[in-house]
Amino acid sequence: MDNVITIGEPMVVFIAEEEGELKDVNKFSKGLAGSELNVSIGLSRLGHGVSYITQLGNDPFGEYIFDCIENEINIDKKYIKKTDNYSTGFYMKSKVSKGDPSIFYYRKNSAASNIDLDFIKKIDLSNYKYLHITGITPAISEKMRDNVFTLIEKAKENGLKISFDPNIRESLWSSKIEMIETLNKIAYSSDYIIPNVKEGKILTGKNNPEDIANFYIEKGVKNVIVKLGEVGCYIRSNDTSEYLQGFKVSNVVDTVGAGDAFVAGFLSGLLSGKDLVESSSIGNAMGAITVTHKGDNEGLPTFEKLQEFIENNA
Numbered sequence: 001m002d003n004v005i006t007i008g009e010p011m012v013v014f015i016a017e018e019e020g021e022l023k024d025v026n027k028f029s030k031g032l033a034g035s036e037l038n039v040s041i042g043l044s045r046l047g048h049g050v051s052y053i054t055q056l057g058n059d060p061f062g063e064y065i066f067d068c069i070e071n072e073i074n075i076d077k078k079y080i081k082k083t084d085n086y087s088t089g090f091y092m093k094s095k096v097s098k099g100d101p102s103i104f105y106y107r108k109n110s111a112a113s114n115i116d117l118d119f120i121k122k123i124d125l126s127n128y129k130y131l132h133i134t135g136i137t138p139a140i141s142e143k144m145r146d147n148v149f150t151l152i153e154k155a156k157e158n159g160l161k162i163s164f165d166p167n168i169r170e171s172l173w174s175s176k177i178e179m180i181e182t183l184n185k186i187a188y189s190s191d192y193i194i195p196n197v198k199e200g201k202i203l204t205g206k207n208n209p210e211d212i213a214n215f216y217i218e219k220g221v222k223n224v225i226v227k228l229g230e231v232g233c234y235i236r237s238n239d240t241s242e243y244l245q246g247f248k249v250s251n252v253v254d255t256v257g258a259g260d261a262f263v264a265g266f267l268s269g270l271l272s273g274k275d276l277v278e279s280s281s282i283g284n285a286m287g288a289i290t291v292t293h294k295g296d297n298e299g300l301p302t303f304e305k306l307q308e309f310i311e312n313n314a
């Protein structure tokens with residue numbers, strides 16, 4: 001039985017091999033990206049079944065992405081479509097020695113932003129436990145926004161729990177007000193909302209993790225996990241209010257993908273019957289492991305490697 005289903009845009013990422021502005025960089029290495037794909041890879045490596053809904057162009061980038069997905073044995077590919085009509089998206093990522101890298105997207109009107117609603121309507125959700133959504137998917141096109149809300153409706157009809165990572169990408173939205181309204185509408189339909197603190201501030205207008213969480217609890221969201229980077233996370237439900245310390249790592253290489261790794265670890269915990277705090281701790285460990293690797297998902301560990309990290313860093 002598949003455990004999790006998610007929808008999103010996979011991309012090829014070109015990672016700068018030298019520091020400096022993207023326009024000046026001459027050497028790049030190729031990698032695989034896409035928030036929901038990162039989560040899928042994370043879950044797959046930890047041994048959970050996951051279905052990934054997307055559309056790839058019939059082009060070398062699409063073929064590369066498909067080959068990479070085929071290597072992840074627990075990702076089900078039955079909802080990966082291919083098309084001749086649109087191209088696969090890609091993006092560039094700068095190299096930095098401190099802070100977050102800068103990124104530039106080539107993804108307008110991409111294959112993944114053009115999935116037909118009819119295809120989504122035919123998806124059978126009866127075998128899944130969780131639907132995972134990020135705020136990137138409804139940002140890439142109106143079609144995808146409709147697809148996300150249709151999936152949420154279907155998930156509720158089928159008794160799935162919904163996890164939501166706002167993953168704010170302001171450059172993909174034409175209006176900030178529309179962005180906040182859309183992302184909060186998804187948040188209010190979710191069982192688990194997992195923003196980072198910066199996103200929480202933008203979406204709620206509140207200034208600290210407790211107030212951010214309270215905002216959503218008052219709207220009826222049952223579980224809020226505010227990611228705090230290397231510090232850890234803040235967990236809030238009707239019976240929990242707790243700061244959980246993160247794992248310390250000294251060799252931070254690339255922070256992109258750490259939030260997705262957290263979500264993969266968190267969902268893995270829930271799927272294994274762990275409670276909110278234990279699951280968040282697995283999320284913290286996954287995030288810490290990932291930032292010590294270059295790509296968006298290269299560092300995602302197997303279950304054994306994760307256990308080893310937790311034991312060595314407890």
Ligand code: KDG
Pocket residue numbers: 009032033034035036038136167169256257258259260296
């Ligand atoms: O969370 C990491 C993602 O941001 C990255 O893999 C690329 O999906 C991506 C995006 O849209 O930024």
